[in-house]
Structures are given as C-alpha cells and as structure tokens.
Amino acid sequence: MYRYRHMINMKRKISIIEDNTVIRDGFASVIAGSADYLLAGQYGNCEDALKQLSTERPDLVLMDIDLPGMDGIEGTTRIKKLHPECIILIITVLEDSDKVFRSLCAGAGGYIVKNSGTDDIVRSIGEAFQGGAPMSLNIAKMVVQSFTRAQDSPLSQREQDVLRCISEGKSYTKIALDLFISKETVRTHIKNIYQKLAVNSRAEAIKVAGNNRWLA
Numbered sequence: 760m761y762r763y764r765h766m767i768n769m770k771r772k773i774s775i776i777e778d779n780t781v782i783r784d785g786f787a788s789v790i791a792g793s794a795d796y797l798l799a800g801q802y803g804n805c806e807d808a809l810k811q812l813s814t815e816r817p818d819l820v821l822m823d824i825d826l827p828g829m830d831g832i833e834g835t836t837r838i839k840k841l842h843p844e845c846i847i848l849i850i851t852v853l854e855d856s857d858k859v860f861r862s863l864c865a866g867a868g869g870y871i872v873k874n875s876g877t878d879d880i881v882r883s884i885g886e887a888f889q890g891g892a893p894m895s896l897n898i899a900k901m902v903v904q905s906f907t908r909a910q911d912s913p914l915s916q917r918e919q920d921v922l923r924c925i926s927e928g929k930s931y932t933k934i935a936l937d938l939f940i941s942k943e944t945v946r947t948h949i950k951n952i953y954q955k956l957a958v959n960s961r962a963e964a965i966k967v968a969g970n971n972r973w974l975a
Contacts, residue, residue: 771888772799774817776808776834777850778826782873786821786850789880796884803827805834812842819846819887822867824858832862839866846887854895857917857940869893912973913955919973921948926965 773796777783783801790798799815802808804826812820820838824831835847849862849870859870869892871883883893892899914922917938924934935942953959956967 770795770797771818772797772815773819773821773884774799774808774812774815775801775821776803776805776826776831777801777821777823778803779823782823782850786880789877792877793881805829805831805837808834809837809841812838812845816842817845819848819884821850821871822847822862823850824862830858832858832865835862835865835867848883848887848893853939854898857938857944859894859898860917863894863898870898912971914952914968914973918948918952918955919968921945922952922964922968922973925949925961926969 773790775783775786775790775798777786780803783803787798787801790796799817800808800811802811806828808820822831822835822838826834829837831849835849838845838847847867849859849867850873851859851870852873853859854870854872862870868887869883871880871893875883886893912919920938921934924937929937931942931945934940934945938945949961952964956964958964958967
C-alpha cells in the first residue's frame, strides 16, 4: 500500500551526469520546470554520482558519454548493475556514434540529442518512462542487427561493419567518417578482427569472413 501511495504522490526523480555546466543546467531547468519530474541531483562525473545514487534513488538518469574519468558507457554498466530498475538515457551530440550504440548495449534505454528543444526532451523522457526507447532509426537498426547477425560469427556487428568497409577499399579515415568513430577506434577494431580470425592481413580477414558469409 505504501509503495502504491508513493508512486501516486511522488514525482519521478531524475539525476543528471554531464560535465558541461551549461548543458547540465539546461537539462536541469527543463526538469525543474516540469510538473511530472523532480531533479534528484546533478553531477559532472560518474564517480561522484555513483556515491549518491543509492541515497537519491533516481527513476531515470540522463548520462553524458564523454566524461572525465569514468566514461558514460562504464557508468551505465555500473548503474544498471547496482540499480537495474533505473532507466538511463544517453545525452549526446552525435546520435549515430559508435559510443551511443555501445552505451545501449551496456543497458541504456535510449538517448536524447543535446541540442533538442524542451518539448523533445520532455517527450523522450516520457517515452522512456512508458517503456519506450527513444532513438534514431539508424541506431535502432544497429541494435537489431547486433542481435540478428550470424550466431557462429566471432565478430561483433561493429567489427563486421569495419571489415565490410575494408573490403570496399576504404581508408581508415573514410571508415572513421562513415561509422562516426575515431581512427584509433578503427585501428582497435581491425586489431581485434585479426585476432579473432587468426589472420595477419586485410586480405586474409576478408577471405575468411567472406567464406563464412560473415559479411553478408
């Protein structure tokens, strides 16, 4: 009975983890101006937020990805482990970035683009509370593909994307631009591909993956 009264009388609590003060204050103002939500806390890094979450018990966390110290992907993983019922929405600049995809894989329930208008922010938060997952069609497609790729493939969906780009003759710079990731991330993916396929060159990687239809 107490829990029932609590859910009726209390606003949904939201915490913000964002190192940019202007952006953090902007989201805080939106939440403070809403009749449905209460600002539980706001932080510039995950480390400080994690110390308070057990006390604040937010229903939803707005999480930046590129944070000083622990990044938002690791922060999402830790919060979901400690408080699995808490909804996490990523706040991001690039909605099609590889980091957004990885944060969703870590347990985030969707994301909001940082320059979104007040109505879009409130709508996305409301959608998340109703069980939805606010995200773009491109990101949704990546998520679906990650679950539908060949079960015997040792490569992740992103590694398959990188290898497909390699097979098309694209340079590291072009791959990075097309997949919205850094050149260093491209190099890391290629290194992992070589290790997983036990090969030492692009040609060998393409041949092995092609023969097993992991590039389809």
